[in-house]
Every structure is written in structure tokens, then in C-alpha cells.
Amino acid sequence: MIALQWPWALLALPxxxxxxxxxxxxxxxxxxxxxPFCRELLGLAAGKGSRRRTLSDGxxxxxxxxxxxxxxxxxxxxxxxxxPLASGRDLILLLDVSxxxxxxxxxxxxxxxxxxxxxxxxxxxxxxxxxSDRVGLILFGAKSYLRAPPTWDHRALRELIxxxxxxxxxxxxxxxxxxxxGIRYLLELSARxxxxxxxxxxxxxxxxxxxxxxxRLAARKGIRIYTxxxxxxxxxxxxxxxxxxxxxxxxxxxxxLEEMARVSGGRFFHALDAAGLAAALRTIDxxxxxxxxxxxxxxxxxxxxxxxxxxxxxxxxxRWRRR
Numbered sequence: 001m002i003a004l005q006w007p008w009a010l011l012a013l014p015x016x017x018x019x020x021x022x023x024x025x026x027x028x029x030x031x032x033x034x035x036p037f038c039r040e041l042l043g044l045a046a047g048k049g050s051r052r053r054t055l056s057d058g059x060x061x062x063x064x065x066x067x068x069x070x071x072x073x074x075x076x077x078x079x080x081x082x083x084p085l086a087s088g089r090d091l092i093l094l095l096d097v098s099x100x101x102x103x104x105x106x107x108x109x110x111x112x113x114x115x116x117x118x119x120x121x122x123x124x125x126x127x128x129x130x131x132s133d134r135v136g137l138i139l140f141g142a143k144s145y146l147r148a149p150p151t152w153d154h155r156a157l158r159e160l161i162x163x164x165x166x167x168x169x170x171x172x173x174x175x176x177x178x179x180x181x182g183i184r185y186l187l188e189l190s191a192r193x194x195x196x197x198x199x200x201x202x203x204x205x206x207x208x209x210x211x212x213x214x215x216r217l218a219a220r221k222g223i224r225i226y227t228x229x230x231x232x233x234x235x236x237x238x239x240x241x242x243x244x245x246x247x248x249x250x251x252x253x254x255x256x257l258e259e260m261a262r263v264s265g266g267r268f269f270h271a272l273d274a275a276g277l278a279a280a281l282r283t284i285d286x287x288x289x290x291x292x293x294x295x296x297x298x299x300x301x302x303x304x305x306x307x308x309x310x311x312x313x314x315x316x317x318x319r320w321r322r323r
Contacts, residue, residue, distance in 0.1 A: 003300065005074035012069050016062075057318060064314045071307035076300035087290050088192035090150040092136040092182045093123055096200040096230075097164055099141070099171035103201070105231060106274055115230045116166050118274055119199045123161055126197075126281045127154055132290045136185060137161060140178035142170025142206045149185050174207030175200055179214035179225065179260075186223055194223040195288055198260075201230040203253045215260035225264040226284050227257040230271050 004010075101116035113121075127135060134150035137160055145168075147160045179196060186194045196218065204211050218225055254270070261268040267287065269280035 001078050002303070003076050003078050005076060007073055009069060009073040012072070013066065016065060057321070060314055060318050064311045064318070067307045067311035067314065071304040071311065073304075075303040075307070077303055078300045086134075087130075087132040089132075089195060089288065089290075090134045090136070090186055090189055090191040090193070091130065091195040091197065091288070092138055092150060092186060093127075093161075094138045094140060094178045094182055094196060094198040094200075095119060095123065095161070095164060096173060096175075096198075096202060097139045097141050097166055097168050098173045098202050099167050100173070100202050101166050101230075103231060113274075114166070115201050116164075118277060119230060120161055120164065122274075122277050122281055123199070124158055125278075126284075127158060127161070129285060130290050134189070134191070136182075138178055138182055139164055139169055140174055140181075141167060142172045142174055144174060144178040144181045144207075145169055146181060146185060150189055150191075170206070172206040173200065173202030173204060175202070175204040175256075176209035176211040176214045177207035179211065179218065180209045183214065183218050183221060183223055187221060193288070194221070195266075196223060196225045196264075197284065198225060198227045198257075199230060200228070200257075204256065211256050211260055212263070215263045218264045223264060224266040224288075225260050226266040226269070226287075227261045228269045228271055228277070228280050229254060229257050230277070 095116075096119070097116065101119070102114050104112045104114050106113045106115065106118045131154065134152055135148075135154065135157055136150040137147040137157055139145050139147055147164075148157050151157065175198070179198065182196045186196070215225055254268075258268040260266075267283070269276075269283070271277035271280055
């Protein structure tokens with residue numbers, strides 16, 4: 001479809017007609033000799049061919065004027081397809097699927113949920129609010145697996161999140177390896193901003209890379225890490241030595257997650273309940289804003305150069321005819 005950037009410019013179309021009623025034009029008209037049969041005399045002197053030529057020249061002049069005014073209105077050919085409004089951000093969700101995520105310590109209106117079920121629901125809602133981000137998914141337990149690199153295909157990503165299961169990657173928790181894997185794939189793509197969002201309830205008890213080491217690497221590469229600790233301190237999970245919020249591990253692992261966020265320029269959150277997790281994700285949305293969904297982006301191709309070129313050709317043709 002065609003859209004005009006400056007539609008008010010079309011108000012200039014009747015200006016040639018208005019120019020005939022200017023005071024200077026009236027004085028020139030009054031100073032002439034009025035002859036009732038002037039047109040007949042001019043027609044006899046010039047002949048029918050000349051009269052047709054005069055009419056043709058007049059139409060050509062009007063065409064040139066209309067083309068110039070239309071070019072001034074800056075028409076655009078707008079592609080009806082609407083591309084996604086990109087934020088320039090790549091974001092990877094790191095979901096803990098270790099055995100400790102089986103703990104049923106979250107109460108909702110639907111009943112009691114395991115830590116992982118609540119994280120999965122929250123991740124899906126979080127994904128819906130970020131259509132302008134390329135989002136990826138890493139599941140980790142004893143091992144880390146890339147389920148999807150940063151992609152625009154959020155529908156496929158939602159299916160992958162829904163298909164995830166506890167202990168899919170082992171019973172223990174390798175936080176550092178998961179962050180390292182996320183850094184690797186974020187660096188493979190060019191993006192203005194890179195973010196990792198880590199959901200975990202466990203202590204780093206597996207893997208090669210220490211969490212603090214991975215966070216320092218992320219900071220050097222300009223990647224921010226938002227860490228979210230899941231679970232209640234008084235409710236140890238079936239795998240006690242893998243739960244950062246249980247017993248003596250709570251203080252130590254909380255400090256690790258806080259330091260990971262601080263070093264990389266992110267932020268740490270402790271989600272004690274469903275409302276706390278929702279509030280944490282809302283805060284991340286505020287810290288990592290996305291474009292307003294009400295703003296639309298359309299690709300347009302300017303048409304005014306073609307109109308100007310057509311006016312120049314018509315003007316050259318008119319000048320050649322007069323010679």
C-alpha cells in the first residue's frame with residue numbers, strides 16, 4: 001500500500017488556478033482589449049492542429065505540476081508485512097532441572113506445585129512478554145544442554161520449555177558449566193546486549209567451571225547475569241546437599257549467586273513463593289526493557305525519486321516540443 005509522509009503538501013495542487021486571481025493577473029487582464037470572438041480568431045489563425053497542441057501542452061504542464069506536488073508529499077510504498085520490532089538483545093534462560101527441583105514447597109491457587117513446575121510456568125509468562133528479544137534455552141543438572149540457541153521462534157521455544165523434565169540432565173547441579181555454555185553461545189551471535197537469566201535452587205556440586213569464575217568471564221564479555229534462587233530455607237529438598245536454600249548451604253550459596261549477579265552487572269533475587277518469583281521477573285523486565293508493543297514497524301520504499309524523474313522527463317519533452 002502507499003502512504004504519504006507529508007499529506008498536507010497536496011493542498012498545493014490548486015495553486016496554479018488560484019494564481020489567475022492574484023491582483024497582478026487581474027490588472028493584466030483589465031489592461032487588454034476584450035474581443036468577444038477572440039478564440040474563434042485565434043483558432044482560424046492557428047488551425048486545429050495548433051489548438052490540439054495547445055491543449056496537449058496544457059495537460060503536460062498540469063501533469064508536471066501534479067508529479068512535483070505528489071513528490072513533495074513524499075509517498076512511500078509500505079510493505080503490508082510487519083517485521084518484529086527487535087530490541088537488539090540476546091537472552092538465554094538457564095533452567096535448573098536437577099533432582100532438588102522436585103520439592104513441592106510452592107502453594108498457588110491451583111494447588112501445590114514443585115519448584116520446577118512453578119519455574120516452568122514463570123518462564124513461559126516471561127517469554128510472552130519479550131517478543132522483541134532473541135531468546136535461547138539451556139537445561140542443566142549434572143550436565144548442561146543447549147535446547148535452543150537465541151532465536152525468534154518463541155513458539156518452538158515454549159514447546160521445548162513445556163517438554164523439559166526434572167533430572168533430564170542428572171540429579172546434581174552444575175551452575176558454572178551452565179553459565180559457561182550460555183556465554184559460549186551468546187558470543188557466537190552479534191547483539192547489542194547479552195543477558196543470562198539463571199533459575200536454580202541448588203549448590204554447585206558438579207561440573208568443571210566454578211560459578212564465580214563463569215561470572216567473571218561473563219563480566220569481561222559484557223554479559224549480565226540475573227540469578228534467581230528458588231525455594232524456602234526451612235524446606236530441604238530430596239537432595240539436601242544440592243539445595244542452596246537448605247541448612248548450612250543457604251548462606252554460602254546465596255553469597256555465590258549474589259556475587260555472580262554483582263560481578264556481571266546483573267541482580268540477585270530470592271523467590272520464597274510464587275508472588276516473589278513473579279515480582280523478580282517483573283523487575284528484570286524493568287531492568288531490561290523491550291520496545292512498546294503498541295509501536296509498529298513497517299518497511300517502506302520511497303517513491304518520490306520516481307515522481308521527480310517523471311516530472312523532469314515531461315519537462316524535457318515539453319521543452320523539445322516548443323523548439
